[in-house]
Amino acid sequence: MTFLGMPLLRSKHAHSDLPGGQGNIVETEAFPEVSHEHLSNQQLRNNIGHATSTIRSKRAEVVSELDDWEKLRNAGEATKNEVMANLPEYLAQFEEAFTATGGIIHWARDADEANAIVTELIEDNAPVLETGRREVIKVKSMATQEIGLNEHLETQGIDAFETDLAELIVQLGEDKPSHILVPAIHRNRDEIRDIFMKTMPDAGQLTNEPAVLAEAARKHLRHKFLTTKVAISGANFGIAETGTLGVVESEGNGRMCLTLPETLITVMGIEKLLPRFADLEVFLQLLPRSSTGERMNPYTSFWTGRTEGDGPQNVHLVLLDNGRTRALADEHGRTALNCIRCSACMNVCPVYERTGGHAYGSTYPGPIGAILSPLLTGVEDEANGTLPYASSLCGACYDVCPVKINIPEILVHLRAEDVEANHSPVSTQLDAALTGASWMMGDGKRMTAVEKGLPLAHKATRGKQIDALPGIAGAWTSSRDIPALPEKSFRQQWADEEAQRSGTGAQTGDEEGQR
């Protein structure tokens, strides 16, 4: 093993020996059950359907403007594959460059370690206020969502204030994000106005106009930007060559956090690296178009270590594993780590569109979440093992992925992992049906024999459509009819014809007729 735990010799299940991630990346309730309640929420379905279809067409429009989009995707995929194949080397290079420019690096194996490191840094740098608590401001960050940092800090007497508008709505509503780019996608304007009026003491009377709501949030946040000593951010990219970190955003609130406080603590997954600064040419085209449907996002901030007398003077970076090494060791699933968190897959997924993000039980919902969460944590936990089945394998996610992650193929791979993890010792009806079908379809002769039952079935159903079946098939017939069964299968008809043509006169079903 190298120091990152990457096995040099890969046995079939090498990765399952590696520690899984912890935090908000585990589905604790089976997907079909938890999606049930969300499916019946009409308001949620309307809000999400509206938002995803809008962003979907925006993305399609700006992507179609580029005649080299496929080349960009190929370049993005190749660069990320290069990073994953040489991750230990690139991390070492990054560490050296970041440290050389005055930054301090901390390595965190999992969520617990990362939370402890951040807490200690805050205690060293943020003063205790009159309330007896400490305060930090935050740039929207998936990594800190993943490790449950806000919840942890809360227990340590530290209040973390989200500054991203949508993230703030979620926080003030005591809610959970349901989309990685648009965390409050499940909320509409009226709901947001109600949340603001309830939780912002100085807000007064608000309308549901976006400008009015944005202004209320701006006033609410301004004071925090100017007085808080410590900020916490995530990072979209880390450049190995130069030790540079980067955040792309739409509102500029992130840049306020990155530049105004004295101390900046960044938490970044180890997979976020790019080898060279020049690689940004590709990724800054792929990311905004795929995520917000913009040609370029309004604010892009880069910082390289510490600059004397300018910006935060204490610059820390927590490099987070939390199951990434485990995912990396999975040769069939590791490309999931290429994900640049654009959310394009969520916006085209017919399953996500109907269930919303909360059904996935993880910081990472939608198609990428259905593979990333189990890859980081393992399918051994039974509810987590239902995530890879939360897809019709329609392939829309693969088509839009800017770094060409073959999500459908990884979903199928993880289903096989789930089957091998052998969740239910008592075989389910579906398992029994599939076992029977495997026996039958493993030999054309057996299928022929089974299909000889068709005339009887046809008679029993009187040639009508079937509207109710017992057992698991009942799940199907709860909302769909099955068409009338034919009297004879095609192969029987073919055999009859052959027999007639050759003049043997053999009847359907005779061994001679089947040969």
Next chain:
Amino acid sequence: MRIALFATCIVDAMYPEVAQATVRILRRLGHEVIFPEGQSCCGQMHINSGKFAQAEPVIANHVRAFTGTEWDVAVAPSASCVASLGHQQPMVARRQGNDALASEAAEVADRTYELTQFLTDVAGVTDAAADLGSYFPHRVTYHPSCHGMRLLRLGDRQSSLVRSVEGIDFVELPLADSCCGFGGTFSVKNPEVSSAMLADKVRTVQATNADVCTGGDASCLLHIGGGISRFERTGGFGGTPDVTAVHVKETSSTDARGHTTETLTTVVGADDDDHLTPGERGTAPAEPSRAQGFRVGQAAVHLARILASTKEDPLRVPSEGAEVSGGSLR
């Protein structure tokens, strides 16, 4: 050319008339059609359920059936199954440690075509009316199945062939590229999400005012047809929360035949400011079935049957309660 027909398990057992139609089309072009008798299934059902060990004998059976006879190309009336041969079979065989099977499977897959892929790319058929004598005087909408669209990249091969049928009144399906929600065992593992997807698909099909919805995959049509049948018989999808992001409301318009009719418009994801009244949301059309001679439950028809229909040998439309005719292979 000597063409091996891969009927696929669903067509063989549920829709024999689709295989017959395929044979008719191929013979009309002068090809010899054989049916490798040992065939059963591509294995997709097991592969997509993660049952790789159970898929292996199914894959081996397919390879055995198709390597046991001499043929030039194989043709199947199913994009999903053809995609499975090329994209999944070798991958699964390799994962099971069976490299020999993997390479044999890849060789069979290389010579296997989806029907319209064969017609367009190999046989050079561009005009179904002129080249096949296809005649189908009905209003038809078309659902492009996900695997044909995204795995085989069929593009407009299917829809242009259907459009070129004589007498057809082709109408675009709104949100055509959305999955119908079948997904094989997905519809059993996540039946409620699947139903919600189906409900939206059925509503868009109904919004076109078409007599039939066609497509190139029997499995998707089994799902869509089953949904239309249930909806038309009961006015809903029992057991599923009847909510949808696609709203349907009636408007007046002029159809392709020049008649002014009440038709349906889809409004996707109604905005906060544009909420439809509960009465308008997801309502069933007043006259659910405009099918002209099509029995309830027969509203989804495989495109092979439409392409095979001619003036002399029209698509057999079963009347209410009548049995689905076996028909002739010629």
